[in-house]
Amino acid sequence: xxxxxxxxxxxxxxxxxxxxxxxxVDGIDFHLNDGEVLGIVGESGSGKSVxxxxxxxxxxxxxxxxxxxxxxxxxxxxxxSEKRMRQVRGGKIGMIFQEPMTSLNPVYKIGNQLVEALRIxxxxxxxxxxxxxxxxxxxxxxxxxxxxxxxxxxxxxxxMRQRVMIAMAMIxxxxxxxxxxxxxxxxxxxxxxxxxxxxxxxxxxxxxxxxITHDLGVVSEVCDRIAVMYAGRIVEEGxxxxxxxxxxxxxxxxxxxxxxxxxxxxxxxxxIPGNVPTPGSVKKGCPFAARCAFAFDKCSxxxxxxxxxxxxxxxxxxxxxxxxxxxxxxxxxK
Amino acid sequence: MLAYTVRRLLMLIxxxxxxxxxxxxxxxxxxxxxxxxxxxxxxxxxAREALTEQLGLNEPWYTQYVEYVGGLLQGDLGExxxxxxxxxxxxxxxxxxxxxxxxxxxxxAVVIGVNAGIISAWxxxxxxxxxxxxxxxxxxxxxxxxxxxxxxxxxxxELGWLPSIGRENVRDPIDPITNIYLLDTLIQGDFEQLGTxxxxxxxxxxxxxxxxxxxxxxxxxxxxLEVMRSDYIRTARAKGQKMFLVVYKHSxxxxxxxxxxxxxxxxxxxxxxxxxxxTIFSWPGIGRYxxxxxxxxxxxxxxxxxxxxxxxxxxxxxxxxxLYAAIDPRIKYQ
Ligand SMILES: Nc1ncnc2c1ncn2[C@@H]1O[C@H](COP(=O)(O)OP(=O)(O)O)[C@@H](O)[C@H]1O
Ligand SMILES: [Mg+2]
Numbered sequence: 249x250x251x252x253x254x255x256x257x258x259x260x261x262x263x264x265x266x267x268x269x270x271x272x273v274d275g276i277d278f279h280l281n282d283g284e285v286l287g288i289v290g291e292s293g294s295g296k297s298v299x300x301x302x303x304x305x306x307x308x309x310x311x312x313x314x315x316x317x318x319x320x321x322x323x324x325x326x327x328x329s330e331k332r333m334r335q336v337r338g339g340k341i342g343m344i345f346q347e348p349m350t351s352l353n354p355v356y357k358i359g360n361q362l363v364e365a366l367r368i369x370x371x372x373x374x375x376x377x378x379x380x381x382x383x384x385x386x387x388x389x390x391x392x393x394x395x396x397x398x399x400x401x402x403x404x405x406x407x408m409r410q411r412v413m414i415a416m417a418m419i420x421x422x423x424x425x426x427x428x429x430x431x432x433x434x435x436x437x438x439x440x441x442x443x444x445x446x447x448x449x450x451x452x453x454x455x456x457x458x459x460i461t462h463d464l465g466v467v468s469e470v471c472d473r474i475a476v477m478y479a480g481r482i483v484e485e486g487x488x489x490x491x492x493x494x495x496x497x498x499x500x501x502x503x504x505x506x507x508x509x510x511x512x513x514x515x516x517x518x519x520i521p522g523n524v525p526t527p528g529s530v531k532k533g534c535p536f537a538a539r540c541a542f543a544f545d546k547c548s549x550x551x552x553x554x555x556x557x558x559x560x561x562x563x564x565x566x567x568x569x570x571x572x573x574x575x576x577x578x579x580x581x582k
Numbered sequence: 583m584l585a586y587t588v589r590r591l592l593m594l595i596x597x598x599x600x601x602x603x604x605x606x607x608x609x610x611x612x613x614x615x616x617x618x619x620x621x622x623x624x625x626x627x628x629a630r631e632a633l634t635e636q637l638g639l640n641e642p643w644y645t646q647y648v649e650y651v652g653g654l655l656q657g658d659l660g661e662x663x664x665x666x667x668x669x670x671x672x673x674x675x676x677x678x679x680x681x682x683x684x685x686x687x688x689x690x691a692v693v694i695g696v697n698a699g700i701i702s703a704w705x706x707x708x709x710x711x712x713x714x715x716x717x718x719x720x721x722x723x724x725x726x727x728x729x730x731x732x733x734x735x736x737x738x739x740e741l742g743w744l745p746s747i748g749r750e751n752v753r754d755p756i757d758p759i760t761n762i763y764l765l766d767t768l769i770q771g772d773f774e775q776l777g778t779x780x781x782x783x784x785x786x787x788x789x790x791x792x793x794x795x796x797x798x799x800x801x802x803x804x805x806x807l808e809v810m811r812s813d814y815i816r817t818a819r820a821k822g823q824k825m826f827l828v829v830y831k832h833s834x835x836x837x838x839x840x841x842x843x844x845x846x847x848x849x850x851x852x853x854x855x856x857x858x859x860x861t862i863f864s865w866p867g868i869g870r871y872x873x874x875x876x877x878x879x880x881x882x883x884x885x886x887x888x889x890x891x892x893x894x895x896x897x898x899x900x901x902x903x904x905l906y907a908a909i910d911p912r913i914k915y916q
Binding site: 334 | 706811812813814816817818819820821822823824832835836909910911912
């Protein structure tokens with residue numbers, strides 16, 4: 249179980265724009281174990297989507313992976329040829345996106361789009377591909393699968409389209425499923441159903457999942473481990489329980505305190521003041537310092553390093569390099 | 583699709599009735615007495631009376647209209663005032679000549695224009711893109727008559743590679759069957775004459791194709807660029823689809839919807855351009871036929887000629903609309 253199927257090492261993806269290089273992902277390390285669900289959490293703009301597209305080698309112009317390795321089953325995808333990557337995409341690693349309304353091609357039938365991956369990767373006959381498509385549609389909980397094959401995307405609701413997207417990503421039984429904010433665009437009941445489906449895929453097909461979201465509430469339900477991302481870096485990483493009960497980075501603490509709790513509806517939710525800085529705008533010190541309630545003089549000068557706290561828990565915060573720093577974190581932020 | 587087609591065909595009826603009314607009253611709106619306008623002030627009253635009788639202008643207008651439309655429904659466009667020959671018979675060879683020229687020009691414009699646009703978008707900012715778009719910019723601003731004259735000067739006069747006027751060798755005319763010479767010579771298996779017909783087509787069809795080709799290339803490029811940024815294209819790539827099919831299957835069908843509008847508009851403009859091209863290249867087409875009729879004040883020919891061109895215009899629009907529905911599944915349900 250604890251064998252990594254994917255290891256991202258020192259990955260840097262920069263956008264080479266006219267106004268200079270934008271370090272959207274600026275040196276991140278994480279791994280995904282076989283059969284595990286890993287959550288990547290962070291506010292919008294922290295580099296989550298760029299990370300997932302980097303794994304698929306689908307970062308569009310002017311983006312470029314400038315450094316690092318992405319080891320899939322030991323093979324470095326950064327160095328892989330385009331031909332090899334086409335085998336990986338959809339065949340070994342499936343991906344679904346945030347916007348189910350626009351992620352399906354409006355002019356092709358659902359059936360056509362579903363069997364496409366099978367025809368690419370499995371060289372299946374039309375009939376066999378059709379059978380398999382209907383099977384996977386049933387697995388992801390789509391009703392009247394046979395009829396749906398002949399429908400166009402605009403005839404389906406958002407929730408159904410996202411199920412189609414999941415079916416499409418899973419149809420070749422990839423080892424890894426990357427889900428980039430799969431529930432963000434959906435309403436709450438549908439969100440819960442989609443999350444249940446992801447859990448089911450993880451349990452029944454033993455698919456390893458990278459679950460990307462800005463919502464800690466979502467990851468806490470399905471993920472075994474969580475990596476918290478901020479401004480193109482991972483600031484904290486740990487097993488879900490320990491990270492949520494005992495966050496060691498002020499940013500994570502802020503995120504945890506902003507999870508809505510149904511038990512205390514009246515209480516005003518905490519929200520972290522300010523916004524994620526644009527990549528590259530913080531030249532010196534910790535990029536979170538400007539928004540951090542615990543910041544002290546060193547934070548605007550030194551760059552924090554990743555500190556291993558044991559039990560798979562790691563954090564990148566200068567407080568942990570100080571004596572008594574960790575105790576300071578116990579005070580509430582509200 | 584069938585219901586939509588039938589509905590669109592039914593909608594043609596009021597349009598055609600309206601058009602026939604307009605051309606019908608056009609000839610009657612000539613100030614004063616049409617017979618005098620045609621024959622001139624000096625004609626004898628008897629001659630004028632005879633012509634009025636011949637034109638059927640003594641009848642009440644609705645009787646005249648019913649008779650005219652009755653004739654039209656049987657394919658009878660009336661008789662030429664100048665030659666007394668049935669217009670339908672006289673007009674067909676000219677119409678076929680225009681059809682052949684316009685069709686070849688449109689094929690050149692669409693095939694080259696669309697593909698140049700696609701490749702420019704696919705390899706955006708490459709040398710191909712820059713070259714194609716500079717040429718397209720030159721193309722849209724090129725007056726047909728200037729281009730035609732330059733072609734004649736370079737390829738006919740200076741190099742002597744191609745004939746500069748007409749559509750056949752006057753000393754060895756082609757036997758007409760349909761009057762579409764490429765087809766006729768093929769039917770007759772006369773490959774030498776096929777070559778002759780083809781050679782005569784090259785210069786005028788290129789002159790006629792240049793502007794629509796440039797416009798279509800630019801439109802295709804911008805439409806493709808927009809589509810290729812969309813989420814469903816990312817989905818297709820994430821499946822492991824080959825770039826060629828991502829471009830020619832997933833992108834093109836979507837990008838083609840606005841391109842089709844452009845093609846339809848350009849085909850309408852092409853009819854106008856055909857008149858000009860026919861004049862420059864002495865191409866015996868419908869434009870020349872009508873211009874000659876105007877010179878000879880042959881009002882019945884002008885009337886029916888305009889009706890024929892207007893009908894072609896309407897039919898092109900119909901075909902474009904039907905193609906829309908065939909490409910875009912969302913249209914039928916609106
Ligand atoms: N095409 C691009 N050109 C320039 N910068 C980009 C581009 N795409 C993303 N970025 C930069 O990368 C940052 C992270 O983006 P993204 O990974 O989409 O964030 P997230 O998914 O976490 O919301 C953005 O704030 C932006 O500055
Ligand atoms: Mg994102």
